[in-house]
Amino acid sequence: MLGRRILRVKAFKVIYSYAVAGNMSLEEALKQFDASLEATRDLYLFLLASVPSLTRIARERLEAPKQKLHPTQEELNPNDKFVSNALSPLLDEDPDLQKILERKKFSWDQYDIVLKSILDSVGEQPYFKKYMDREERSLRDDCRLFGKIFEKDYSDSDALRELLEDKSIYWYDDLEYALICCINTFRDLAAGKRWRLPELYRSEEIKKTRPSAPLSSDRDFARKLVTTAFTSYEDTFRRVREAVPDWDSDRLFCTDLAIIALGVAEQKAFPDMPLDITMNEYLEIAKDFCTPKSRQFVNGLMDKLIKENLNK
DSSP: OBOHHHHHHHHHHHHHHHHHHOOOOHHHHHHHHHHHHHHHHHHHHHHHTHHHHHHHHHHHHHHGGGGSSSOOHHHHSOOOTTTTOSHHHHHHTOHHHHHHHHHHTOOOTTOHHHHHHHHHHHHTOHHHHHHHHOOOOOHHHHHHHHHHIIIIIITTOHHHHHHHHHHOTTHHHHHHHHHHHHHHHHHHHHTTOOOOOOOSBHHHHHHHHOTTOOOOOHHHHHHHHHHHHHHTHHHHHHHHHHHSTTSOGGGSOHHHHHHHHHHHHHHHHOTTSOHHHHHHHHHHHHHHHSOHHHHHHHHHHHHHHHHHHHTO
16 A cells, blocks of 8 residues: 555655654664554545535435425436445445444544535536436446546545644544555456555555565565664654754755755665666655755765765
8 A cells, every 4th residue: 555655655754753852762763664654544534424414414414405495306306326326335345344444433423514515526527417418337346436526525624624624643644555455445446456455565565466576575674664763763864964064053944954865874774776766766755845945955964974974
């Protein structure tokens, strides 16, 4: 499930926390890291569980006008294609999924307001109107629809983001990635595959389907990266200050230092990793978490410190 790009991002957040707090042990850092990884899969499960609830609310809206004193023919005979989608019961009746959701106490019963706001958005979308107008009724078509709902309406929902931020300190930043994982699940279900809980690490997921694949462990990569960056952070900070002696250390952004520390640590822990890959990966992270000016600072310092290591 989790590939190396997101593992690097999560490692960055742990090292950044250490750079800010300064009183974290390695054991605490690894514990925080592991918790953030599991939280991403939990978010995937929580979002997946919303499909039956979203369908339920849509059905309630469809049924309500029928109770009017003089409902119209359109209200008595509405287009029920969406509320009759095949994806919702497939998830709602999956014993493995429901067992996990029950164990984790993941439910959308309290969050109808959030789902109603999403449903309002969905109803205005051109792709939804095209779906409702098509005569086709199939699991494949329904999965495509929910893929678009997750891609567009879930992603753009401020109400959903507020909910996730309240529920977990990890979930807000992981929304886009978890949505992609859900969309991939919809594609698998559309292709006739049965739902199963994805492995936490992508390398483990791949080896499940391709046992002979020559892949190194993403888990080992991630934990070694965090451990190396953490234990060498103070030394990296010292080297940065020595490299820019005229730069006030109080002005060194913790985000910049955390990224530099990780880039240097990755080269140290994995010397066979091509340098351009390491540099590019952390410069991409810098685009999201650093200022435009500090990206140049990160690029120059990381390159300098890594080359110093290589020349030792």
